[in-house]
Amino acid sequence: MRVVSDSFSFRRLGLWYGIYRLIIASSLLAIFFLNLSQSTDDYKYQTFYIITLIVYTFISLLQFLLLYLSQSLLPKKIIFFSIIDVSCFSLLTFAQGAPNLHISLLFAITIFITNLLLSHRKALSLTLLSIISVVYIPFIDSWLYTHHLNNIGSTLFLAFLFLVIYFTAQFTVKRFENLTKVNNSQSIAILQLQDLNQYILEQVDMGYLVINDKQHVILVNPAAHELLNIEAAQPIKDTPLQSIQPELYEYIIFNRLSQGERFIFEPQGLTKQIHIRIQKLKVPQQLLTLFIMQDAQKFNDHVQQLKLAALGQLSASIAHEIRNPLASIVQANELLADADDSERAMLQNMISKQSLRINHTIESTLDMARSQTPITKTILLNHFLIECLKDDFSDVPKDQIQLSILLQIYIKFDETHLRQILINLIRNGLRHTSKEQATVEIKAYTKNQYAVIDIIDFGSGIPEHHIRNLFSPFFTTEINGTGLGLYLSRSLCDANQATLNYIKLKHATCFRIECPLVVV
Template identity: 30%
Template sequence: MTAEPRVHSATTSPGDITRRELYFFNLYRCLEAAVYAGLTFSPYAGEWVKVAHPLLGQITAIAYLIITVGLLLGTDRLRRRLTEGISAALFIDILAASLILVALAGHSIVPMMALVNVGIAALLLPHRAYMFAGIASLGVLAPYAYARLTDAAAEVPNAETAAIVVAYFVVAALLRYLGGHMRATEDLAAQRGVDLLNLEQINDLIIQRMKTGVLLVDAANRVLRINESAWHLIGNPSPSQRELGTIAAELSRRLYHWRHSGKTDQTAVALAADVPEVIPRFTRLAPNDDTNVLIFLDDTSLLSRRAEELTLSSLGRLSASIAHEIRNPLAAIRYSAQLLAESKLNAEDKRLVDIINNHCTRANDVVENILQLSRRERSRPESIDLNAWVLAFVEDYKQSNDLGGDHLRAVTQNRTIEAMVDPQHLQQVVWNLVQNALRYGRQPNQPARVSVVARLAAEKGPPLIEIIDRGPGIPPKVAAQIFEPFYTTHEYGTGLGLYLAKQMSEASQASLEYVPVAGGGACFRITLTPAGSLLASRIAAQPG
C-alpha cells in the first residue's frame, strides 16, 4: 500500500475567467441585436419610437444579429487574439449603434445600451479604456453630424447626448481601475494558490520521508492515508487493502480500546512478520471528534538507536573528562619508567619496565582517541582532485613512516575525479585505515601490500577512495561489529579507530564501509560526495 496523492480542488484560472466574461459580453451583444431588430421590425414600435429610415434599421439589425451570433459561437477563437478581437467587435458595436441611431432618429435607448459595451470592453482591456470611450463618443455624435450635413435644420446634440458622452469616459475610467485591481487580485490569488500547493506538497513529502509511521484512519476503521514508514512497519500490505482490521489486526484492536477507554497500550508489538516492533500512539484531528484519527508508529529500533547515541554522547563527554584526569598520572608513570630503564637492571626488571612502557603507550592511545572524539571539529568540505590527493597522501605517508619491507602504492585514474570533503578529516580517516591495513592486513611471515585507490563507482557514480590489503580479511561476524565503539579483537587495540574514522566520514557527508575482497584481503571503501552535487544543493538551499 502506498500513500495516495492528495486531491486538490480545482481553482478558476484567469483564462477561464476571461472566457466567461467574453461569453456573457457576446451574449449581451445578441440581446442588443434582438432589441434593435424589435425596434425596427415590430409594428408596435412605431407608437413610441420614430423610425426615420426603416430599411437601414432593418438591414443593420439583421447584419448585427448575424455578427453577434458568430461572435458568441467563436468565443474561444476570439480569446486567442483578445486585444484585436475586442477592439474590432466594439467598433462593430458602435457602428451598428450609430446606424440604428440614424434609423431611429436619435432614440436615447441606443447610446445607453452602448454604455454597457464600453464598460465591459474597458474592464477586459484596461489599457484601451479611453480609446473605447472615444470611439463610442464619436459613434453617438456621428448621427447628429450626418443629420446636419443632410438637413441644416436638424437638431444639434443636446444635454442628454453630452451626458452620455461624459458617462462613456467616466465608466471607462472606473472600470479601467476596477479591471486592473481585479487582475492584481487574481494574480495574487493564483500566487497564493501556488504557494499553498507547494507547501502542501512539501508537507506530504516530509510526512512520506518521516521515520515514524503515520496513518490516518476514519470512523469506519478504513485507512485514508499512510506514509512509507508505516507501510513497511505493518508488513507492506496490498494497496487495495484499506481495512485496518485486515492489514493490522492488533493495531485495530488497540485503536478500538483507545476509542472507548481513552487509554493507550504502551507495550511494543510487531504488526507483521519480520518487521521491527513499534509502539502505537493515537490522537484525534480535532478535540472530541473521533471521525478521523492519526496513528503514529514509533519504531523501537530507532528509539533504541537514539538512546544509544545519547548514551555514547554522554559517555564521550564523561570519558573526555576522565581522560584529562588520567593524562597527568600516566605521564608521571611513563617518565618514571623511562628513568628506571636508564638504571642498571637485570633482564627480569627490564622486561617489567618494557611492560610498563607498553601499557602506558596503550593507555595514552586510548586517551588521545577519546579526546579526539570529544573535540572533533566541524567539517569544512571543499572540492579536491582525488587523484592528486591520493598521490600526495601516499608520498607523505612514506616519508613520515618507515615501511621496511611493506609495500604502499597509489592507484589513480586517467580522468579527473573531484569530490567535496574536508581534507583534514579525510587525511585522518585514510591515515588510520592505512595504518590498520599495514598492521593487520598481511599474510603470516609476508610483507603487507596495501593500495590506496581513487576511482568512480560507475561512469556517473560517486567518487570513491578504497584502502585494499592482501591479508587474511575479516570474518563476517567480526566485520558486523568493527565500527562499534570500543570493539577490538587485538590485545592492545582501543576499539575507537574505526569508529572515529566512520564518524569523521559521515561528518563530511561521506560513508565508510567494509567490503570483502575476492581471493582474500580487506577493502575499506569511502564513498564521497561529487563536487557538483553538493555545491548545487548548497546553492539551492540559500534564500532568495
C-alpha cells in the first residue's frame, strides 16, 4: 500500500529522500566537530560515534548517486536505504549511551517516510526494526558495563512513540488514498461529462460558437462550421475570429452585443440567413460570449409551427368551454315544447343566460389569448358559490354537491374565470366520484391570509404516474376528453394571481384553489 504509485513521482520522492539523508548525515558530522571543542561528555563512545557518522555520510552519498543515476529497483533501494538509516541511528544512539532527542527525531522521520513510500507490511517491519534498534541498547550496556538497566523508561517510551508514529502515518496514508480515489472518480466523471457534452454538441442542429473577450474562438461545433461556411479541417481553438469569419467579427466590433440580443446574419457568398442569439457566460477570470445559431428559414418554420399549435390549442379550449352551456341549451330546447307558460319562461331565460355565457366565454378566451389583463372585482365567496351551484348545476341532484363555508370570505377574481374554473373542477369530480359515495364536497375557508377552496371527490384517485401530467395541455385519460379542463383552469388561476394544485388525500381526491384574502 503505497501513496505514490507512478514511477516518475516515486523516483522524484526517492531523490528528495536521498537529498534529505545526505543533508542529515552532513549536518550530524558538522554538529559533532562543532561540539568537539566544547565538550565530549555527550558521547559515551566518541570514537565509535565518529566512525559510524563518517561511514553513514559516505554511504548516504553513494546511495544518492545510485538513486540519481539508476531508476531500476526503486522500491528495493528505498527499503535498503531505510534499513541503513535505522542501523546507523541505532549505532549512534548506542555510542551516545542513551536515547537522544535529535537521533530519536530522525528515527521518527524515517518511520513516517517509509509509511508513505513503502507497502503496509514493509513499513511495519521497519517500524519493529526501529523499536528493536533502541530497546536492545540498555540491555547490551547493562551486560557489558554497569550490570543494571539504565534509561529503560525513556527507551520504552521511545519505542511506544515509534508505534504511535506508525499508526498515525498509516491513518494519514489511508486518508490520502481515499482522497485520491475520490479525486480520480471525480476526474473520470468530469471527463465523461466533457465527452458527453462534446458528443451532444456534435449531434445537435443548432450551431454553437464561443469566443472570449479577445475575440478568440474557444469552441465551435460542426453545425456552426456548416452555418458559417468554415472548413472542417481548419484549426479553430484559440484562433482569432477575424481570421475564420471576418464578417461576423466586424459585426461584433461595430455593434455592442447585449445579453439575449437576437439578429439576422447573412455572410457574403451564402444564400441563407443565420438567426443568432447572444448569451453572455461568466466564468472565472473571463467573460465569454456564446453565439447560438440556426438557419433563419428553419427558425421561421419552427415559429410558424408554434403559432399553428397555439391556434389549435385556442380552438380546442373554446370548444371545451362551450360544451357545458351548449348542453344546457339543447336540454332546455327539448323541454320547451311540452312546458307550460311558467316553465317556458324559465327555460327561455336559461337559454338566454347560457347563450350569453357562451359568448362571454369566447370573448374571455380570446382576451386571454391576446394577453389582456382579467377584469377582477371583489367577490363575496359565500354568495358566489351558492349562485354558481344554482345556475350551472341545476341538472345535478342537490345531495350530490355539498357546500361547506362558515365565514364570510372576500377575494379579488374575474367572475367569469372563477365560474369556469369551478365548473371544470366540480364536473370533473362528479364524473370521477364513486357510486358508493356519489358526492362532491366544496369547502371554502381561510388559511394564512389566503382564501382556500377545496373541491373533493371520493373516486379511485389519480395514479402516481399521471400526477406529473395533470395540468399539461391535451393530457386526458378519458376517451372523449380534450385534456384542456385542468390546463385552462390553472391558466385562469395564474392570470388572477391564484394557484391551483392537486392535493393527495387518503380516501379522496382534492383540487385546491388558493388566492389572497381581501379585507373589507
